[in-house]
Amino acid sequence: MAPPSRKGPTQREVARLAGVSQAAVSQVLNGGEGGIRIPDSTRQRVLQAMQDIGYVPNVAARRLAGGRNRILGVFTYEPVFPTSTRDFFTPFLEGIEEAAAELDYDLLLHTRPAPQGGRRAADHDGASRLRLADGTVMLGILDEARRGDLAQLVGSGHPTVFIGRRDLPGHELPYVTADYPAATARACTALLERGHECTLYLGTVARHESAVDRELGYRAAMGHAPERGRVERVESVTPQVVQAALDAGVTGVLCENERLTAGWIAAAATLGLRWPQDYGFAVLGDPIYQGELPAGWAHVTIPRVQMGREAVRLLAQLLSGLPAEPRSLPCQWVPGASLGGADVPVTQ
Structure with missing residues (x-):
């Protein structure tokens, strides 16, 4: 023995x-x-x-006793490794790690799997593991059930900062987001400058906050001539969707993500259309479903590393008892040949 x-x-x-x-x-x-x-x-x-x-x-015992242990939690509603979206999440995590090290915090990454056939939750039976940390940085998409879990967590007083704007009725949820309205307006302006008289905002059916913000930016950019702009939300892009847009005079397209962009290109090809000769387009963000965008695709770059850094700083501010106002960071516009249109310079 x-x-x-x-x-x-x-x-x-x-x-x-x-x-x-x-x-x-x-x-x-x-x-x-x-x-x-x-x-x-x-x-x-x-x-x-x-x-x-x-x-x-025993830092866990100290935390449960009401003390501080200089540990910040990181919780993602979607798994970050291994996953097809890991390259999208990784820069956020890099920024979180860098800022935590600068501020002398350790990180606790919550990886609790979702139950069989269920969903990953931030709180379970009122006894969240997130409370082992002083506060938590959160990422991911919220459905109604997840919003309920999050409201319970925030309502209990657990300091929480979200990466990305998230609406939580009845609660103030500090967040760090990208300035999607300004970025979308910049991309739309680029298409207009290339001579596209009629443009299309092509989005997904899901109405996440970032999608809402992008659409607001598009509508603002087209405010002077709303009749020359269209908004279409689809599950997938079919030749019928492309044909209807072309019949309405559309020559420039703003796509929420690269999957919609690839779908548009494929559907347009079945109609014998090619870019940039027959239409122009831009992608309103970094790639989510692949490592990088194809050469020539005009797009918006989201400041994901900086968003991770600022989320930690905002959480540290919250833990210090200071006001934690939401922060919006500028995106970078990357022009490309996909804008098509008139033969004018494509400038940064």
Whole structure:
């Protein structure tokens, strides 16, 4: 029979070695929370005792007791590895890691799988693992059930910041987002400058906040001539969708993502149409379903690394008790041959 493993050193042993009470050791671990001031000489004696006997604090127990452990949680509603969208999520995670290191926080990545045939939830039976961290940065798409889970979490007082604008009725949810309206307006203007008299905003049926913001930007750009703009939301792009747009005079298309763009190109090809000779287009974001966009595709680049960094900074601000106002970061416009149209310079 194997000998029983010896438990690690305890707070009681630390207190005995340092010549202080166990309560004093607890206060040192909790950073003096509770209004009790520990003399620096006592604190140094306790820290030295911890080092001498190899004491390692139980950060989870400290957190459950109401203390801070300088750990930030990261929760994604969609799995980030392995997945076809990992290249989309990775820059966010890189930015989160960089900012956490700068601010002296550790990260706790929550990877709890969804139940068989179910959905990944942020809170379960009122006992969320997210509360092991001081606060949480969250990513992903919210359906109505997920919004309910999130509302319960935020309503319980757990500090939370979302990457991407998310509406949560009845609650103030701090977030960091990209300036999708301005980016879409810039892309639309580029098509108009290339001589496309009539344009189409091509989106998915799902009305996520980022899609709503993009459409707002399109409508703002076409405000001076709304009759020259169209909005179409589809499950998939068919030749019938393309033909209807062409019959309405459309020559320039703004696509929410690269999957819709590829669908448009394929459907147009069945009608004998090619870009940039027969139509122009731009993609309103980075690739979600592939590593990079094909050469020549004009597109918008989302500042995903910076969004991750700013989300951590906003969460740290929230943990410090300071106001945490939502932040919107500018996107980069990348022109390309896909704009087609008149023979005028394609400028940054």
